[in-house]
Amino acid sequence: MRNPTTNEGKLRSAQWFESDSIGGFVARSWTKNQGYPHHLYKDRPVIGICNTWSELTPCNGHFRILAESVKRGVYEAGGFPLEFPVMSLGEALMRPTTMLFRNLAAMDVEESIRANPLDGVVLLTGCDKTTPSTIMGAASVDLPTIVVSGGAMLNGKFRGRDIGSGTDVWKFNDDLRAGVMSPAEYEEAEACMSRSDGNCMTMGTASTMACMVEALGLTLPGGAAIPAPDARRKRLAHLAGNRIVEMVREELRLSQILTRQALENAIMVNAAVGGSTNLIVHLLAIAGRVGVPLALEDFDRLGSHLPLLVNLMPSGEFLMEDFYYAGGLPVVIQELKAHLHMDTITVNGKSHAENTAGAPCYNREVIASFDKPVMPAAGIAVLRGNLAEHGAIIKPSAASPHLLQHRGRAVVFEDIEHYHARVDDPDLEIDENSVMVLKGIGPVGYPGMPEAGNMSLPQKLLARGVRDVVRISDGRMSGTAFGAVVLHVSPESAIGGTLALVQDGDWIELDAPNRRLHLDVPDEELARRRAAWRPPQPRHQRGYASLYVRHVQQAHLGVDFDFLVGSSGSVVDRESHA
Numbered sequence: 001m002r003n004p005t006t007n008e009g010k011l012r013s014a015q016w017f018e019s020d021s022i023g024g025f026v027a028r029s030w031t032k033n034q035g036y037p038h039h040l041y042k043d044r045p046v047i048g049i050c051n052t053w054s055e056l057t058p059c060n061g062h063f064r065i066l067a068e069s070v071k072r073g074v075y076e077a078g079g080f081p082l083e084f085p086v087m088s089l090g091e092a093l094m095r096p097t098t099m100l101f102r103n104l105a106a107m108d109v110e111e112s113i114r115a116n117p118l119d120g121v122v123l124l125t126g127c128d129k130t131t132p133s134t135i136m137g138a139a140s141v142d143l144p145t146i147v148v149s150g151g152a153m154l155n156g157k158f159r160g161r162d163i164g165s166g167t168d169v170w171k172f173n174d175d176l177r178a179g180v181m182s183p184a185e186y187e188e189a190e191a192c193m194s195r196s197d198g199n200c201m202t203m204g205t206a207s208t209m210a211c212m213v214e215a216l217g218l219t220l221p222g223g224a225a226i227p228a229p230d231a232r233r234k235r236l237a238h239l240a241g242n243r244i245v246e247m248v249r250e251e252l253r254l255s256q257i258l259t260r261q262a263l264e265n266a267i268m269v270n271a272a273v274g275g276s277t278n279l280i281v282h283l284l285a286i287a288g289r290v291g292v293p294l295a296l297e298d299f300d301r302l303g304s305h306l307p308l309l310v311n312l313m314p315s316g317e318f319l320m321e322d323f324y325y326a327g328g329l330p331v332v333i334q335e336l337k338a339h340l341h342m343d344t345i346t347v348n349g350k351s352h353a354e355n356t357a358g359a360p361c362y363n364r365e366v367i368a369s370f371d372k373p374v375m376p377a378a379g380i381a382v383l384r385g386n387l388a389e390h391g392a393i394i395k396p397s398a399a400s401p402h403l404l405q406h407r408g409r410a411v412v413f414e415d416i417e418h419y420h421a422r423v424d425d426p427d428l429e430i431d432e433n434s435v436m437v438l439k440g441i442g443p444v445g446y447p448g449m450p451e452a453g454n455m456s457l458p459q460k461l462l463a464r465g466v467r468d469v470v471r472i473s474d475g476r477m478s479g480t481a482f483g484a485v486v487l488h489v490s491p492e493s494a495i496g497g498t499l500a501l502v503q504d505g506d507w508i509e510l511d512a513p514n515r516r517l518h519l520d521v522p523d524e525e526l527a528r529r530r531a532a533w534r535p536p537q538p539r540h541q542r543g544y545a546s547l548y549v550r551h552v553q554q555a556h557l558g559v560d561f562d563f564l565v566g567s568s569g570s571v572v573d574r575e576s577h578a
Contacts, residue, residue, distance in 0.1 A: 016117035057090030059127035059199035073241020100448025109137025126150030131209035132282035144247035151228035152320035153198035166480020198228025205479035208275035215269035217346030225324035261341035271303035271379030274315035276479025284558030307373030326366035330359035390490035403484035415440035441475030442492025
């Protein structure tokens, strides 16, 4: 493992700023046009502030202010902060899906860190993919690194009750399509939902990633749940600026924190908070960057038997603001202490046991005790069978219990366009016992594996009051979504997985308690269909999307690029000037 210092024991940045060569002159002279005095270039850790701010990423729109808090902390601790931008991934606006660009953003982060005179890094993250992409990139360089998440929005308020971003969007959309909600009410709710800085305030993917970061030990204790507008979020950023300077001096690197035990902690905490299924592909990708073996089975083995302790949407009633006031993630870690690796080191140099000792819970309605959980055995289940040879997943805590064991006839949509054209056809043969199957939304097929797996139900079912049916796809779903939704089917349909062979009327069996997903079609018939199957034509022939399709791994491996797995370290052995 490479460290941030040279063989002479000097800071990595000294190779740029303390050199007597023409390169040293250039590095100092050109950066001095920003007004930096000469003493900053000598014996001071240079801290990169990796900022995913963008006006196209509303969840991260307050990060310029957050970066200033980090800078104050870095200066106070004797460091030299230098902020730099990287590609920002905003769920609300990017098409076709931010997941298509997660690996590109990770490449941006990795190369920006390695190529520049940095001794340590602070990652400013928030919206869903900005967290895993920055961690993936930073992990492949392995400098001292700390994460500052941006925090969730304040609770939405609509007609006297709290509403949650994402979760209530799906409900309102179903109600609108069913004629239960008027267009005027729908528009009013839109203005009431997102009323402050921050990311989704449900336990969606953004908040799940914030909890993952704290469970991994990559942020200061208690950092996951502080609301974005709360002054304590800025205070955390300031303290992170203090701490990253100390981490450089201690040579505490990412690889020392991102251990197998830390990854296991994140899996178990995710089960207890009712976190997003998206954690799976992101944690698998992060593990691949640091060379820690992690498999799909680990998520079931470690998390599926654990109870749900956090009563947040989409699996419960409350929102992130309530979670923070109830005590936040330290309470959850304490409740799980008999199961977690409490001695793993975190970015402040202390263990989880030290960081969370005596953490008080102020509201047991929001954070339940281990002995009296919101729901028993609510973690993510990994399914296997002839329909998912390499695995598929389901989130039992977000599903209708009566559908977790189900047998029904398939209603097949060959791709997303076929789904939109067909789903509200009055003549569509479908009822509440059917199984909706959507093909072509996997990593290769879309491309990018969008959050389209939680298909909206046909209008005629909604009008009858039906709000959940079994749905199966090779795509993902938003962490804010809910339902009996089978996701991440691997291998995906676009590369010839059995999902590609499903036809209307086929019987499909879902048995979540026994981890089974089966297409009840004779092997001989499947062989006949496979022989006749032809792969879809690629949608992109050039550019990044073409590169993505050629090199992306399947869902059970984390959807990273095959050539990005592993690490190149922090050494750059050639200079830019003679």
